[in-house]
Amino acid sequence: MKPRVAVFKFASCDGCQLQFLNAEDELLRLAGQVDLVYFPEARSRSLPGPYDIAFVEGSITTPDDARRIIRVREESRYLVTIGACATAGGIQALRNWADVEQYRRVVYPSPEFISTLSTSTPISEHVRVDFEVWGCPIDKGQLLAVTRSLLSGAKPVLPAYSVCMECKRRGNVCVVVARGEPCLGPVTRTGCGALCPALNRGCYGCFGPANDENMESFVKLLAQQGVTGDDAVRRLRGINGYVRPWRETADAIAAQKK
Amino acid sequence: MPSRRKRSRTIQVNYLTRAEGEAALHISMRDGEVVDLRLEIFEPPRFFESFLRGRDSREAPDLTARICGICPVAYQMSTVHALERICGITIDPAVRALRRLYYCGEWIESHTLHIHMLAAPDFLGCDSIITMAEKHREAVERGLRIKKAGNAIVAALGGRSVHPVGACIGGFTRAPGREQLSALRDQLLRIRGDAVECVRWVASFDLPAANRDIEFVSLRHPDEYPMNEGRVVSSKGVDVDVDGVDDFFEEHQVPYSNALHCKVKGRGPYFLGPLARVNLNFDRLGAEITSIARETGISWPSSNPYTSIVARALEVLYSVDEAIRIIDSYRPPDRPAAPFEARAGVGRAVTEAPRGSLYHEFETDERGLIRSARIVPPTAQNQARIEADLRDLAPGLAQHPQALATRMCEMAIRNYDPCISCSTHFLKLNIEEL
Numbered sequence: 001m002k003p004r005v006a007v008f009k010f011a012s013c014d015g016c017q018l019q020f021l022n023a024e025d026e027l028l029r030l031a032g033q034v035d036l037v038y039f040p041e042a043r044s045r046s047l048p049g050p051y052d053i054a055f056v057e058g059s060i061t062t063p064d065d066a067r068r069i070i071r072v073r074e075e076s077r078y079l080v081t082i083g084a085c086a087t088a089g090g091i092q093a094l095r096n097w098a099d100v101e102q103y104r105r106v107v108y109p110s111p112e113f114i115s116t117l118s119t120s121t122p123i124s125e126h127v128r129v130d131f132e133v134w135g136c137p138i139d140k141g142q143l144l145a146v147t148r149s150l151l152s153g154a155k156p157v158l159p160a161y162s163v164c165m166e167c168k169r170r171g172n173v174c175v176v177v178a179r180g181e182p183c184l185g186p187v188t189r190t191g192c193g194a195l196c197p198a199l200n201r202g203c204y205g206c207f208g209p210a211n212d213e214n215m216e217s218f219v220k221l222l223a224q225q226g227v228t229g230d231d232a233v234r235r236l237r238g239i240n241g242y243v244r245p246w247r248e249t250a251d252a253i254a255a256q257k258k
Numbered sequence: 259m260p261s262r263r264k265r266s267r268t269i270q271v272n273y274l275t276r277a278e279g280e281a282a283l284h285i286s287m288r289d290g291e292v293v294d295l296r297l298e299i300f301e302p303p304r305f306f307e308s309f310l311r312g313r314d315s316r317e318a319p320d321l322t323a324r325i326c327g328i329c330p331v332a333y334q335m336s337t338v339h340a341l342e343r344i345c346g347i348t349i350d351p352a353v354r355a356l357r358r359l360y361y362c363g364e365w366i367e368s369h370t371l372h373i374h375m376l377a378a379p380d381f382l383g384c385d386s387i388i389t390m391a392e393k394h395r396e397a398v399e400r401g402l403r404i405k406k407a408g409n410a411i412v413a414a415l416g417g418r419s420v421h422p423v424g425a426c427i428g429g430f431t432r433a434p435g436r437e438q439l440s441a442l443r444d445q446l447l448r449i450r451g452d453a454v455e456c457v458r459w460v461a462s463f464d465l466p467a468a469n470r471d472i473e474f475v476s477l478r479h480p481d482e483y484p485m486n487e488g489r490v491v492s493s494k495g496v497d498v499d500v501d502g503v504d505d506f507f508e509e510h511q512v513p514y515s516n517a518l519h520c521k522v523k524g525r526g527p528y529f530l531g532p533l534a535r536v537n538l539n540f541d542r543l544g545a546e547i548t549s550i551a552r553e554t555g556i557s558w559p560s561s562n563p564y565t566s567i568v569a570r571a572l573e574v575l576y577s578v579d580e581a582i583r584i585i586d587s588y589r590p591p592d593r594p595a596a597p598f599e600a601r602a603g604v605g606r607a608v609t610e611a612p613r614g615s616l617y618h619e620f621e622t623d624e625r626g627l628i629r630s631a632r633i634v635p636p637t638a639q640n641q642a643r644i645e646a647d648l649r650d651l652a653p654g655l656a657q658h659p660q661a662l663a664t665r666m667c668e669m670a671i672r673n674y675d676p677c678i679s680c681s682t683h684f685l686k687l688n689i690e691e692l
Contacts (some may be wrong), residue, residue: 195418
């Protein structure tokens, strides 16, 4: 029997699950190796669990979703988060710093119709996660590599060193040195292929923290480039802003200012 | 004569599939009359308009792209155009051409995804592209080739096809060289015939007949098929500059949906997207494509929402030709982006996302920080029109078994290629503590 694979969506933009459909050269072969029993975006027939692999896109932002992820976990042998929302809370986790009382005071048409939590949190804050694929969006090659590993019973391994290493390998000119551009590359995990520096701009942290990041020295580097205070906080509180090393660093800078 | 019994019927789709995002449909009928009809969008809102406040304008195209993984280019384009109107930036013609090329790429990939992966399975009696590939392998492979070319265009300009990184206020962070685009040109020439075949293929589907009184809305440009620029026009006489759209259109909230409904003031729902654009800009498609369009047997402008899939395929073909034309006449700009200067002000823009007109409005302070943002995505605007179509359809459903009736409703919704993830991101926040 072919492995039963499911793709679940929580609060997200759909871009990470789209990477399955963007695997134009591999899609039909992959579909021959697994049984995609639950993938509402691509298939109208949805089958119940249990699932061998559940790919989870999106963060937890509603009471219903906080309950739903527990059921997904119970039904799945391997649970793999795909993307910044599922792995780090996503860009919508910026609400986690919002003044809740201020939101309450904002005048809106009929707020009672909308049900939401005050936070956007990664899946790992709710259930055990077997493997996390980082990125906003995830890289198609990494997704396929992780899928292949799981199908062959091997533990997936993805590199976690910094974008700086990738830049060197790619032969990119360093945007910090050559252009004075602020760049999150020194503290960001590889995976994108060092795209932003290759396009003459600083990295903005789509893939989350690298495993060898040194935040203290990075904050000094930013300061040397004149990026301090609110500006530094904004750069860290981005797509992966809620993940611990960046969150704590940004919070410390914000606290200093006060 | 048998006595007529009161007949009630409910159609309930708990999770609309083969659409981007999360929605449900509920229809209650009694004696063939619709008692209750709700397209319920339960996709959780993500509050982009709230967290954009206080962010730097220059971050905005990277942030708004995250509203939609399928049409990030559209969000980037409406964002940069709106912000450039505040800074008073003039765009180099070569940069303008690159933006159009960028949009061609997104139309090709997004439309081809919808045609082959989301819509065609309905017409061919399959549950997904994967089962469809068993019987229609050639058409599926053709679709994947076209889609790949669209993604390649976006990646050539932005590094990757989902949330590309190259677009910025003023232009691009790096402009491609001619040799890079010439590889793309070869790929496009190879799939040009596929795009023609795709139009004929979708036109051969058994498209349900319908003739509805619909107000179509799209941009219209003096001499181009509209993408980044133009006036907002409608099939019932609206013709307005982007700064005047609030005089003609209004939004309101309904209790069962996380997306706002939109209407033309004093009239009612309106229809955005490929069919609206083709109907309102047929004369801008060029002689060859209009002739291919006429060969389908559909009479244009078309008031049948089910012909949307053909309009979508025509736009894929148009985008392939337009991309080749842009590449042929491309000369790299002197500088990839005009310099940004922060200024206080209000800027608005509408560009044509794959699913229709996408409105952005920003207010910034003198440091270039965003004071407020308003984003009206096409699917939210189409929502009331989708419900109107379902109301027209519902009385005829009584004669069909439940499964078929349900599928017919889903097909009516898929005409709009609804992107539900986009449609809900903007509602204000109401907190419920867990």
